Amino acid sequence: MLERIRVVLVGTSHPGNIGGAARAMKNMGLSRLVLVAPEDFPSSDAVARASGATDILDAAQVVETLEDALVGCTLVVGTSARDRRIPWPMLDPRECGVASCEQAAAGGEVALVFGREYAGLTNEELQRCQYHVHIPSDPDFSSLNLAAAVQVLSYEVRMAWLAAQQLPTKVAKLETTxxxxxxxxxxxxxxxxxxxxxxxxxxxxxxxxxxxxxxxxxxxxxxxxxxxxxxxxxxxxxxxxxxxxxxxxxxxxxxxxxx
The missing domain is CATH 1.10.8.590 (Helicase, Ruva Protein; domain 3)
Structure with a gap:
């Protein structure tokens, strides 16, 4: 199921963020990374920040446009930190995780789309997404690092997947006895x-x-x-x-x- 969920990073300017995103994905069992016109990739900075998730970097697909990144997808969710003039169907991160797993379980392909560090996704790019997802951070300090945003949504996907598989979401602490x-x-x-x-x-x-x-x-x-x-x-x-x-x-x- 999780192999049908791809993380799409658009126009990433800092290669370290690509590595951080790869690490966040691997922590949560996601493996498909698609990069849309990255400014600096491949990069030793990305490898360093990946902290062992280099297999995800090595397998990353690099494309020129968002349209190329979304080929075959039946569910596209775009991250948005700003209010938009045109109302759009919204999901919170937990709903995003559930919807992604349900779509993947049904055989569909899912894309979680993240924008540029300095400006996010453009309005035109967001209009290519069926849903927008907003991470409800503190409004006084709402800007999230790109890799941190990937971690939040990847975690919610993981939790939804564990629930769907009827697997435990906590592990009992092992004692020496x-x-x-x-x-x-x-x-x-x-x-x-x-x-x-x-x-x-x-x-x-x-x-x-x-x-x-x-x-x-x-x-x-x-x-x-x-x-x-x-x-x-x-x-x-x-x-x-x-x-x-x-x-x-x-x-x-x-x-x-x-x-």
């Missing part, structure tokens, strides 16, 4: 824990073994529906051990003996 954290405590480990818990509650005077009042049954139900992992079990057992030590220390202070 990740294996213990993913393995559930076994039935025998739970029984050992319940015995330890009962002893600790008696030691601190919270549970009267002569009048238990179903306390342990309720605690079993509580922990039983928690799907305790081995790591969590170890933590709880450590807490109980320290609780018992503290209880014994308090008894000794009062001159009591354990029976």
């Amino acid at each position: 990740a294996m213990l954290n993913t393995q559930l405590a076994t039935a025998d480990e739970l029984e050992s824990f319940y015995g330890h818990l009962e002893r600790a509650l008696v030691a601190i005077g919270f549970l009267d073994p002569e009048k238990p009042r179903h306390l342990m049954s309720r605690l079993r139900r509580l922990y039983g529906r928690s799907d305790l992992s081995k790591l969590e079990m170890n933590i709880l057992r450590g807490i109980l051990t320290e609780t018992e030590k503290a209880a014994r220390g308090e008894h000794h202070k009062r001159g009591e003996t354990d029976v």
Whole structure:
């Protein structure tokens, strides 16, 4: 799907921005870059800013006109930071990501078009786009670097693609004890824990073994529906051990003996 979405940069003057855009694309899984009449490309500055995304630069298509860049496209979205005299269908970045993925999933070709660093896209170029997309930046400082704008829209495409593929949008942080954290405590480990818990509650005077009042049954139900992992079990057992030590220390202070 993502291979049907191309990023089109029109009249880019700074080659470093081309490299930055390539890096942003590769971060988000996009690979097709089309350059319309770039002022300086190929360039070592572009390679340096690409930070490893040189495969995208090497495969970039260079054309003379926007019309050449849009051949075969069924959806064209142009970025615009300014109000235009002629009202035009608008998308926000999130809507742009969803629309791009839906069109690509249906077999269409999509172009995300970005203008010049100093002036953006001309009115004539914008009229070749079915939709305009505006990144709602702070109006007091609204000018975005070209590569940053590519990053924003590429990110929204990525998020829409992940949703369409029913893939997670966040990755759980791995701990050094990740294996213990993913393995559930076994039935025998739970029984050992319940015995330890009962002893600790008696030691601190919270549970009267002569009048238990179903306390342990309720605690079993509580922990039983928690799907305790081995790591969590170890933590709880450590807490109980320290609780018992503290209880014994308090008894000794009062001159009591354990029976």
